[in-house]
Amino acid sequence: MRFKKFMCVLWLVGFIFGASVLLTETAGVAEAKEIFVKIGTGSLGGTYYPVGVAMGALFSKTIPGMTSSAMSSGGTVDNIEMLNEGEIQMAICIEDIAKKAYFGEAQYANNKIDNYKVLTVLWPNVQHIVSRKGISKISDLEGKRIIVGATKSGTEVNAYEVLGELGIFFRENDPEHKPNSIPVFMNYTEGADVLKNRQADAAWNNSLPPASSVMDLLSTGDFEIIGLTKEQQDKVTAHKSKAYFPHTLKANTYQNQPNDLLVISTSNVMLVSDSLDDETTYQLTKQIFENTPALEAAHAVAAKYLTVENAVTGTSIPFCEGAIRYYRERGVWKDK
Numbered sequence: 001m002r003f004k005k006f007m008c009v010l011w012l013v014g015f016i017f018g019a020s021v022l023l024t025e026t027a028g029v030a031e032a033k034e035i036f037v038k039i040g041t042g043s044l045g046g047t048y049y050p051v052g053v054a055m056g057a058l059f060s061k062t063i064p065g066m067t068s069s070a071m072s073s074g075g076t077v078d079n080i081e082m083l084n085e086g087e088i089q090m091a092i093c094i095e096d097i098a099k100k101a102y103f104g105e106a107q108y109a110n111n112k113i114d115n116y117k118v119l120t121v122l123w124p125n126v127q128h129i130v131s132r133k134g135i136s137k138i139s140d141l142e143g144k145r146i147i148v149g150a151t152k153s154g155t156e157v158n159a160y161e162v163l164g165e166l167g168i169f170f171r172e173n174d175p176e177h178k179p180n181s182i183p184v185f186m187n188y189t190e191g192a193d194v195l196k197n198r199q200a201d202a203a204w205n206n207s208l209p210p211a212s213s214v215m216d217l218l219s220t221g222d223f224e225i226i227g228l229t230k231e232q233q234d235k236v237t238a239h240k241s242k243a244y245f246p247h248t249l250k251a252n253t254y255q256n257q258p259n260d261l262l263v264i265s266t267s268n269v270m271l272v273s274d275s276l277d278d279e280t281t282y283q284l285t286k287q288i289f290e291n292t293p294a295l296e297a298a299h300a301v302a303a304k305y306l307t308v309e310n311a312v313t314g315t316s317i318p319f320c321e322g323a324i325r326y327y328r329e330r331g332v333w334k335d336k
Contacts, residue, residue, distance in 0.1 A: 035280060037068040040079035040091035043150060044072055045188030045213030046206070047123070047302055048092045048268075054298035055090075055288065062287045063280075074187075076154030083273055084113045090284075091116075094125065094154035094206075095267040095315050096243030102317050106241075107157075115274045117320035119285055121313060122268040123208045123305035126247055127158060129226040129263075130217050131202035132195070136226060138166045145182045146170060147191035147203035156185070159204040162244065162264055165236050166228075188213040195223065202226070206266070208302050209253050218254040225249065227261030236264050243267075267314050272323075281322025289326070308332045 039056050042048035052070030059068035071088070073079055079091035080101050099105070104112030135144065141163070148170060149155025160171060169177040184191070184200050191203040192213045205214050217223040227249075228236070237244050247265035251258055270288075272281050288295070289308055296303040308330045312319070319327075327333035 033065050035063070035066045035276075037066060037090055037276070037280075037284075038088045039068065039070040040073045040082050040088040041070050042073060042075040042079075042092065042153070043155075043187035043189060043213075045192065045216075046211060047125075047208040047299055048075070050298040051295060051302050052092055054295050058287055058291055058294050059284060062291065063283045066280075066283075072187075074150040074152040075156075077157065078150075078152040079271075080113055080116075081152065083116050083271060086273070086275065089273045089276055090119070091271045092122065093269055093271055094158070094243075095121070095269045095317075096241055097154045097157055098269055098271060099315065099317055100241075116271045117274065117281075117323075118315055118317045119270040119272045119281060119320060119323050120288060120306070120311040121315055122270055123302045124245070124247070124265040124267055125158075125206045126209055126211075126249060127162060127264040127266070128205040128207065128209075128211060128214050128249075129202060130195070130205060130214055130223050131226050132198070133222055133224055135201055136224060138163075138168060138226060138228070138232060140226075141168050141202055142180050143182075144201035145184055145199070147184045147186055147194060147200050149185070149204055149206065150187045151185045153187075155204055155206040156183075158206055158266060161239060161241065162236050165239055166232055192216050196220070208299070209249065210301070215254055218256050221256055223256075225254070225257060225261055225263075227259075228263060230262060233262045233264065269315055269317065271317075272320050274320075276320075276322075278320070278322040278325070281320045282325050283322070285323040285326040289330075 039052045041052035049072050056068040056070045059066050076093040076097045079093050082088045083091050101108045101113040148159040168181050170179050170181045170183040188205050194200045205211055233246050237246055245265045247263050249261040249263050251260050292303050292306050312327055312332050
């Protein structure tokens, strides 16, 4: 009888222990909930796409339960629309255009989109104007076919604003200026092929040097980058949007580019959808800044800008709470 009681007690203890282990394991599985994060980037020939691909791979590897991938897109304008429609959860965007959408300004005055926050400020974009040899000044672009980026891209917006300041207009629906050049809408990689085939005269490329499609074109010896005069550079940086900054493209950044060139730059941000919770955005931020070597292989120059000090300056769009938590831990966040 005592032996039977002992066995019953032993069985009961074993059952309770097994149940507790099962509950613990089940809880652990619940904690690692499935999270799907799609990242909107840009053209295959720019900076956004390879860095986005590397980030997606990093997040999938380091954040439990997360599956993340990057997709090529039209660029900033397209990405903001997809964020708004819930098709993507993260996006690399030109800061000024994202700011206009968030606060309902300019082209977004009647279509405010504000269901996102900033995760981090990224690297600068440099505005390359690549042209066939002999088209060496901005004024030479009058009457020419200019590849201005994909439809719904930030590149097209930048091309419109910068060239417009310098007297080159291409939008058919421009209420103030009659077009004096011919726009061609396509991404950087397609644009490089069209230039090589002499089906266009120049192409706009909004990327951090060295940009792969620009390298491809200049390596042939048939193309050049149009530099600005100091007066032109000053005029663009005085644009009412305050989105443009002076930049010098150092000699030999590209093959067959022997001289320094005055150009224009803009800043980029990584946006996250408000649908992502604070813990998720905290982990996303943490993995970016604690695994920068994993991003260097995608674009070594872009990765150099990914520091926590750079991350928190250069935008008026609000940051997400998860990112703020991480930046506080790193001692770089200043409460306002």
